[in-house]
Amino acid sequence: MQTMQTEQFQERQLDVNGWQVRLTSYRIGDKYVCQADNVSPGACLARFSGATLEEAESQALSKAKHLLGKTHRRAV
Amino acid sequence: MAQYAHPEVLVETDWLAGKLGDPSIRTVEVDVDTAAYDLGHIPGAIAWAWNTQLCDTVRRDILPKAELEALLSKAGVTPQTTIILYGDSNNWFAAWAFWQLKIYGHKDVRLLNGGRKKWLAEGRELTQDVPSYAASQYRAQEPDLSIRAFLPQVQEAVRNHSASLIDVRSPQEFTGEILAPPGLPETCQRGGHIPGARNVPWGKACNEDGTFKSFDELKALYGAEGVDAARQTIAYCRIGERSSHTWFVLKYLLGLPDVVNYDGSWTEWGNLVGAPVERGAAKSIGA
Numbered sequence: 001m002q003t004m005q006t007e008q009f010q011e012r013q014l015d016v017n018g019w020q021v022r023l024t025s026y027r028i029g030d031k032y033v034c035q036a037d038n039v040s041p042g043a044c045l046a047r048f049s050g051a052t053l054e055e056a057e058s059q060a061l062s063k064a065k066h067l068l069g070k071t072h073r074r075a076v
Numbered sequence: 077m078a079q080y081a082h083p084e085v086l087v088e089t090d091w092l093a094g095k096l097g098d099p100s101i102r103t104v105e106v107d108v109d110t111a112a113y114d115l116g117h118i119p120g121a122i123a124w125a126w127n128t129q130l131c132d133t134v135r136r137d138i139l140p141k142a143e144l145e146a147l148l149s150k151a152g153v154t155p156q157t158t159i160i161l162y163g164d165s166n167n168w169f170a171a172w173a174f175w176q177l178k179i180y181g182h183k184d185v186r187l188l189n190g191g192r193k194k195w196l197a198e199g200r201e202l203t204q205d206v207p208s209y210a211a212s213q214y215r216a217q218e219p220d221l222s223i224r225a226f227l228p229q230v231q232e233a234v235r236n237h238s239a240s241l242i243d244v245r246s247p248q249e250f251t252g253e254i255l256a257p258p259g260l261p262e263t264c265q266r267g268g269h270i271p272g273a274r275n276v277p278w279g280k281a282c283n284e285d286g287t288f289k290s291f292d293e294l295k296a297l298y299g300a301e302g303v304d305a306a307r308q309t310i311a312y313c314r315i316g317e318r319s320s321h322t323w324f325v326l327k328y329l330l331g332l333p334d335v336v337n338y339d340g341s342w343t344e345w346g347n348l349v350g351a352p353v354e355r356g357a358a359k360s361i362g363a
Contacts, residue, residue: 001119001203001205002203002204002205003119003201003202003203004116004201004202004203004204005199005200005201005202006116006196006197006199006200006202007199009196009197009199019258019259024193026196028115028116028202029116033115035112035164037165038257038258038259038260040246040247040248040257040258040277040279041245041246041249041257041277041278041279041318042165042166042168042279043165043257043259043260044108044164044165045259045260047111047112047115049115064259067259067260068258068259070259071254071256071258071259072254072255072262073248073253073254074252074253074254074255074267075253076251076252076253076267076268076355076356
């Protein structure tokens with residue numbers, strides 16, 4: 001069985017058009033993985049892998065922005 | 077500091093790392109799909125996808141008994157197997173699988189404390205190799221529905237104030253500001269919450285590293301919202317997976333005797349014609 005270890009595990013949180021998004025990134029083997037979730041409640045919105053951290057984060061963030069753009073706030 | 081009521085249902089990453097390859101254990105990564113598993117998973121772990129393998133895919137329901145038996149048989153699980161569940165989102169979907177395995181009577185099911193996130197953060201071994209196990213002939217028990225709430229039971233609880241209702245969704249879902257978690261499809265016609273429910277988002281039960289908070293912290297958290305052992309607690313969310321996480325916390329970590337997961341949750345209640353709905357923040361206890 002071929003095994004690998006994750007490296008450079010990191011999390012950061014940012015505001016995307018009023019929504020909190022958490023990017024969780026790590027390196028596994030020769031690629032980087034980034035997952036975007038919506039913090040509250042924490043549902044995964046996007047997950048991408050790429051040759052660089054920037055590429056993986058950019059794609060995950062782009063999809064998260066697209067999905068969050070469809071969310072409607074209502075007056076309560 | 078007090079101990080969890082049932083500490084045997086949790087395993088730590090160190091423990092699992094020392095048990096890799098143990099034939100008496102079957103480790104399962106559970107998520108909404110297998111995308112994360114495919115990128116790398118705990119050696120020896122198999123994958124279960126919530127959307128295709130842990131629900132009835134025709135009618136809205138949990139897995140029928142025969143399908144659960146087929147799933148466990150394919151995984152080589154016997155009634156004596158220790159099943160270790162873990163996944164993303166601090167074990168959301170792993171908790172759903174735990175709840176369902178308990179409905180069908182599997183004795184030894186445990187969650188990996190901290191889930192996939194903690195395993196990754198600790199830089200532990202992963203693989204992309206998919207294991208195969210010799211199939212078994214698993215026979216499940218008849219479903220124990222005492223840990224599952226159906227709509228009539230919840231309606232009665234609302235009428236009679238006979239149970240503590242805990243809505244584990246985000247505050248914005250609870251108030252009705254949004255109809256689904258940000259970025260996810262709206263699955264209901266109305267926003268708000270079941271009258272009388274208290275809002276304790278599922279994630280409040282977890283630490284930053286994904287592990288569960290201590291017994292004392294959990295007791296204080298839920299106790300402040302009126303949850304106690306004297307009456308039934310009904311947990312719900314949108315589709316029943318976040319609430320299975322809270323159900324696990326209340327039943328196994330705090331040891332409450334009567335906790336049920338209302339898996340119909342807001343996608344059922346928020347689409348019912350004529351169902352009472354409260355919007356805005358929860359009323360104070362006793363109001």
